[in-house]
Amino acid sequence: MANPSTSRLPREIAPRSLPATAWAVLGLLSFGRDLTGYDLKKWADSSLRFFYWSPAISQIYGELRRLESLGYVESWAAPQDELRNKRLYRITPLGRDALTTWVRDSPVEPPVLKHGVALRVWLGHLADPGALRGIVAAHREYAAQMLDEVSAARRTAGQNAEWTYPELVERWGERYWAAERDLADAMLRDLEELG
């Protein structure tokens, strides 16, 4: 049996590496604005979701608390209106350093691809051909709409130097969703050829 007094290692000093979501939230704050959790959720919905994903609001609040406990963000109460307060968050120099290190050094996780439409086509031997084409056609429209939305987001975004990289990623997002739409079209043609 292990000696109980030695079997437990002291809590490691080096900061445990955070989930990518935490870095994404900190990343939103790295553009320099003071924001509430609610603000962050809206911003994630209108930008992050096109190439990453938008966490649930409850998770954002949780990550903000964790980031604050690590000293990566600071917060204070600010008047929302006469009666209520809201909590504004700002990135700290320590947080900026940690995020910079993460961007530079952390191994890049391979992109997650979990394509429910492909999964269903793969099981085509169990489906009615018409219904299958319907599923793919619906996905085609979904991709087309994502393309519309990311294009709209790009047009309304600022053009200053500060937004160079987000703009570049939005361009990438447009191409991505256009490709996704074209891929759906090609799959529809393949399905129709089956008769």
Added chain:
Amino acid sequence: MANPSTSRLPREIAPRSLPATAWAVLGLLSFGRDLTGYDLKKWADSSLRFFYWSPAISQIYGELRRLESLGYVESWAAPQDELRNKRLYRITPLGRDALTTWVRDSPVEPPVLKHGVALRVWLGHLADPGALRGIVAAHREYAAQMLDEVSAARRTAGQNAEWTYPELVERWGERYWAAERDLADAMLRDLEELG
């Protein structure tokens, strides 16, 4: 206060809908072969992962137990060699029906996109331009390799009618990874234009 005797509804009879992973595992079995958990993991690694993803082996074993408790699969011990047994699984008619219903009726989850490379480029204001290009270039190679692997898988796959739909999805996978590679190239060009 709610009356404790009525505040709790009776356990619903209708089968709770399973996570997509369970349907994917059942889907592997729907091609009609008797397989072990280990076999299923290998097959997932060589086909599912190109368009969905390959669950951990421990999860496959767990899902198999759940599917068996629902009557969707049956299993029996078979001799692996003189000393050991392995457990073979087969889909049941009930399981086939349930899977068919799922393919037909379940709402299709929008494809998950969680692109770590795009996230890092989006934070480009914190990175050294050369390092950023390095990240994208590595991703370009990753996509190219996925393309190679899915092409190889398609060439070695059976050509009979049974494999029509898997083959179609593999074709889709080839196009997908080719597009991903081209998207990385385009992003590299955009990054280089920044100077």
Added chain:
DNA sequence: GGGAGCATGTAACGGGTTACATGATTGG
């Protein structure tokens, strides 16, 4: 009056991963 938006959080749950444990066989 009611619904949408603003704003913050807790609790329960499920999905999925890694690490661990075990042990035989095959091939270099």
Added chain:
DNA sequence: CCAATCATGTAACCCGTTACATGCTCCC
């Protein structure tokens, strides 16, 4: 002899979601 492969499973843990709770303001 050692590593890889075959084969099955448990336990701990974390990530993330949904559902729930609260309450104000603005606008129709």
